[in-house]
Amino acid sequence: MNINVIHGAALKQATPCLVLGVATDQLTAPLLQKIDKALDGALSRATSAQEFSGEAQQTLLLHGNRQLAAERILLIGLGKEKDITLETLRKAGATTINQLRQRRLTDFSWIPADSPLHGLEVEAMTSAWVEGLILADYRFEQYRSPDPKRSPSLQQLTVLTERKKEQAATETAVRRAESLCRGVILSRDLVNEPGNVKSPIFLAEQAQAIAAEVGLECTVLDRQALEKEGCGALLGVAQGSVREPRLIVLHYRGAGDERPVALVGKGVVFDSGGISLKPGEKMDQMKMDMAGGATVLGTMLAAALLKLPVNLVGIVPAVENMPSGSAIRPGDILTSMAGRTIEVLNTDAEGRLILADALTYAKRFNPREVIDLATLTGACIIALGHHAAAVLGNHNGLLRQLQKAGETSGERCWQLPLWDEYAEQLKSEVADLKNIGGRPAGTITAAAFLQHFAKDYRWAHLDIAGTAWQEKGSDYRPAGGTGFGVRLLIEHLTRSLD
Structure with a gap:
């Protein structure tokens, strides 16, 4: 238009x-x-x-x-x-x-x-x-x-x-909306791409194209680089697919030498569940399991177009989770980039595994805060439906800021507790922790797992499982990928400038 x-x-x-x-x-x-x-x-x-x-x-x-x-x-x-x-x-x-x-x-x-x-x-x-x-x-x-x-x-x-005096201000407002929507539309397009097109390499190529358009720095780590970094959790998820994994890293520098905000997005381009295979019904929708990564890419694009005076690092671990003779099995033990060992009891709880390595990787940038986004748990849909994302983390001030940004942007989020007792459900008899904590409080225990890898900085986790995809369109949100999170994050970043 x-x-x-x-x-x-x-x-x-x-x-x-x-x-x-x-x-x-x-x-x-x-x-x-x-x-x-x-x-x-x-x-x-x-x-x-x-x-x-x-x-x-x-x-x-x-x-x-x-x-x-x-x-x-x-x-x-x-x-x-x-x-x-x-x-x-x-x-x-x-x-x-x-x-x-x-x-x-x-x-x-x-x-x-x-x-x-x-x-x-x-x-x-x-x-x-x-x-x-x-x-x-x-x-x-x-x-x-x-x-x-x-x-x-x-x-x-x-x-x-x-x-006449209103024309300049109106022009500014319109162009801001256009730039913001560019990021949302990119995110929607990436989520809606079919699985046969959307490989981890495809996602990396889209990131490189964005970087070239708006002047971002882009680094893409291939399997060899990931092995060198010790990303055992990410590589463990990826080993069941013939499609090679990638770790996408984008930099937007709009604020000189200030410490960056790191945005981490789950990038499972298709999630079959692996050996812990999902039911066939609606498995086609699992092409959207990289919506967190799509939100990060869309936010990086929008921030650059808006010329926000902030520094950002966007990190997207991109893999495909498939069952095969080389796939990880329930009971396998992986060693994460942080050196922690993880007992894999369910291969369909893979998003937290790749995020564990991505959150560890984020530490090297000395971020002032880290926000991860992921279609992480079906339990989040049970808790909040499709009306809000769950937000959890280790800094109540950051969580409140995200909630306020959500109210203004129309992308609401609701805080769930992350008490120490929930971490007890993740204790393993054979490894440092296990990747699931049982049926009770599934959204919270998933966040408790991530918290093990996010202790060195201010951190918030957004579970967007219920908001990243709609089966039926409503208002300005279409059926399919919604692009949820781009407007929320831009509003949060803008507020942080005040």
């Missing part, structure tokens, strides 16, 4: 459709009164007939006449002003896309709010609405044949500011 920001009068804007957001207590705003007058009272009649009241996501389409340059006026309800949040505006953007698609419109104009609503800054509101528009318009159709019956994607958006 091409987006232009211009200055002009709403009633003189020639467009197939002019879109406005309307709060329930702003039905008599000056612009709406002008539109109502130009349409001979059509809006007043619709409100009197209770066809439109401005309730959240309610819509009203009015057709223009000779007094209006716009062919149509589409009003999107926002609810009561006191209840409007940035998430309200993202959903309004998604509602806009759905309405336009139903009418097969590909070109439209939108007038952002020109004054704060419920204390929200105008730039933030504009950015949130554009996020909703762009992300709702996303489709993964690289492998589909063209179909004229399919609703077309949006081609052109004109953002109209009626006051």
Whole structure:
């Protein structure tokens, strides 16, 4: 979608459709009164007939006449002003896309709010609405044949500011949303790629392409380098597949010599469960088990496009978990990069094994904090459903910061405890620890396992198993990969600058 920001009068804007957001207590705003007058009272009649009241996501389409340059006026309800949040505006953007698609419109104009609503800054509101528009318009159709019956994607958006002095700020907000959404869309695309395409080498090549585009440093460790580093846990998971493993390391330097934030993302490009084979039902969805890694790559891209004044290290251990004659077996013992031995009781608990080595590798960068993201446990879906990620870690301040960033970005997370008692479930009789702690508190014991390898720095773990993938689309989140975490992390990094 091409987006232009211009200055002009709403009633003189020639467009197939002019879109406005309307709060329930702003039905008599000056612009709406002008539109109502130009349409001979059509809006007043619709409100009197209770066809439109401005309730959240309610819509009203009015057709223009000779007094209006716009062919149509589409009003999107926002609810009561006191209840409007940035998430309200993202959903309004998604509602806009759905309405336009139903009418097969590909070109439209939108007038952002020109004054704060419920204390929200105008730039933030504009950015949130554009996020909703762009992300709702996303489709993964690289492998589909063209179909004229399919609703077309949006081609052109004109953002109209009626006051000249607002144009520069609106332009800034729109470009920020575009850069942020680039990262989310990259993450979605990578998650949605099929398993026959998405090898660890493919993931490394995508990282190298990102680095070349926006000026990141990229290092890719192959099997020989991983053996030299002693990454026995990662290599143990990888040994069942003919596809070679990789450890992807990206650097973004936006803050001189400051200590970096390290982002670590699980990159299991396909997870069959290994010898502990998963059920066949929905195994096709296990192409998304690298969503944590995709989020890290998307965040690195967005941070570079936004020119955030921070230093970042992105680390993605990329493997495929397959059953074969060379695969690890339940009962095998692996030696991690940290030197700790791990009794593997379930080969389907592989994500924590590759993250153990990645978290150890992160220590060499002297990070000020480390955040890992992983589709780690089905237990997280049981606990929180598909509405929030679980967040755990060793620093309550960092966990609270992530929760606040989640509320603002619309990518919520909820803290679970990580008490010492949970680590008792991981004690092994034959090794330093085992890779599962039994059925009770599965999300927590998985984090407790990771904590063994994250003791030397401030650390948070995000279990995104329930939020990284949707079977059915909703709002601005499509079916398939959601790109969850990119907007959350960018919001967290931005807040850390204040």
